Amino acid sequence: MARERNYVSEAVMRRMPKYYRYLTDMEKAGIERVSSKELSQRMGLTASQIRQDFNCFGGFGQQGYGYNVSELRHEIHKILGLHKKHSIIIIGAGNIGQALANYTGFEKDGFLVKCLFDINPRLIGMSIRGKPIYDIDELEDYLKENQVHIAAICTPKEKAQEVAERLIKNGIKGIWNFAAVDIVVPNNNDVIVENVHLSDSLYTISFQMSGE
Amino acid sequence: MARERNYVSEAVMRRMPKYYRYLTDMEKAGIERVSSKELSQRMGLTASQIRQDFNCFGGFGQQGYGYNVSELRHEIHKILGLHKKHSIIIIGAGNIGQALANYTGFEKDGFLVKCLFDINPRLIGMSIRGKPIYDIDELEDYLKENQVHIAAICTPKEKAQEVAERLIKNGIKGIWNFAAVDIVVPNNNDVIVENVHLSDSLYTISFQMSGE
Incomplete structure (x- = not known):
């Protein structure tokens, strides 16, 4: 219904x-x-x-x-759309990217991490909880061959916008951004961007503590 | 001024x-x-x-x-109170707790992670980026002997409220909660709680994607 x-x-x-x-x-x-x-x-x-x-x-x-x-x-x-399966890729296999890949809490609601991408040769070829880390150069090919619903951006902030544009160009409609910068998408675009700014959240604590 | x-x-x-x-x-x-x-x-x-x-x-x-x-x-x-130093402890040395301890981005703004606490004997005694992981049983003693401004709760959700109450009882005024539950503090209390619900944030993406 x-x-x-x-x-x-x-x-x-x-x-x-x-x-x-x-x-x-x-x-x-x-x-x-x-x-x-x-x-x-x-x-x-x-x-x-x-x-x-x-x-x-x-x-x-x-x-x-x-x-x-x-x-x-x-x-x-x-x-909330949780009756559908959502496949997720993670761009950036650093601290936050690895924590997301390791976390199993989203899986019960149908969010499945498929793989990670990074530029670091020491990480490429490794895997986290069975999820392979691929070379970021393989991103476009991967997106052509696999259905991906959501991409989590866990790169340094300097790379985040560029990565977002590559993702959007290749059909990604959902971006979960952990980089400390706001991702800008064209207005006429149907891409959903959710920014998680951990430092903003921390700073609201010190703001409130300093106002006492 | x-x-x-x-x-x-x-x-x-x-x-x-x-x-x-x-x-x-x-x-x-x-x-x-x-x-x-x-x-x-x-x-x-x-x-x-x-x-x-x-x-x-x-x-x-x-x-x-x-x-x-x-x-x-x-x-x-x-x-934002960033001219002051804020010392942080992390409760729960799992994925998110470790990612926070590893992340250096907050340090430039004076937020210094001092140590972590956990119940897992395999983690206790280890350290992450030089920050020791202590037994959670040592929490009260640590808080008596050290000035801590903010505690990040990265425990399973079933433990989060209990941990919060122990923290508040021992003088913590700032709680940065990553557990998937809302921390409840007494109304007449001057404790600041900032909830970071990563799954809530993810689910708003699927909500918006399913509404298209």
Whole structure:
């Protein structure tokens, strides 16, 4: 059943993975039903915020009965596209690239790391948790021969934009950027870029600590 | 000179590290002055947004002359608290914990990783880039004897809240949480928690790709 998806704001989009996380933990804990009030208390949102968020997707559950946790989790699982398999490649087999390749937490939700690419001859030919590290020169050939949904950019920041352009030119539609620079994509492009700026996140801590 | 800091919204706070990043790159590129219009175009913001953001801190620069890049960077450096040294400990010496310990990018801004803690006997006693891995049982003693500003939680999610409570009880004021769970701190507490949910970030990519 395809749901009608209304306009979804950035803020609502960012809350969807959080709902999924809380519902997954609640399902594991054996909780069968939850009211928007209970869910709001757990998540630190208001009940009306939760109802508004869900209305973006046509709404879930019945007034007064609360939500069935497993069904709601299942709906959000689909909304997040997690019923599909996503293959991932990692560009840059340094600290962060290796940590992502080693991490198994995304696999249960269908995100499969296929391989890594690097320029360092000492790394090329090695593998991490069975994922080979290829020469970055083989990137274009690899993308022609393999379906890849998402590329994680874990290169030094000076290389990130150039790598992104090579990826986009070869059909990549999802970029997960860990380099300390904002990736710029053409406006008329349908490429999704998600920037993870770890230092920005760290600096907001020192900002708040220094404001005390 | 202490600046008057007005109320700073979450959104403004999150943009400050981004300003710092762009200004650092511009200073490196030898750019001396920038107008709010030029800065806005580089950063994908509006010029009036930038002026409003800076007004939260009393404003910088003179109307019509633009901003002196080095001076502006210096002011934001101070606002972010980067003129102070911050010592960091890492709880959990797994993939992410090791990647953070190996990463040198934060050090230039005064964030110094001192050591890691883990429960795994095979890791305890080893070191990563010269940073020792201690037994988690030594955490309280370490915190009594050493000044630590920020703790990065890189444990499995089941352990994260308990670890956070031990940290807070022993005086930690800044928590950088990488576990896939939201850390809950008492409302009346002055502890800063910054959650980095890597899977949330990945799932927003698949969300946007599945909505096409």
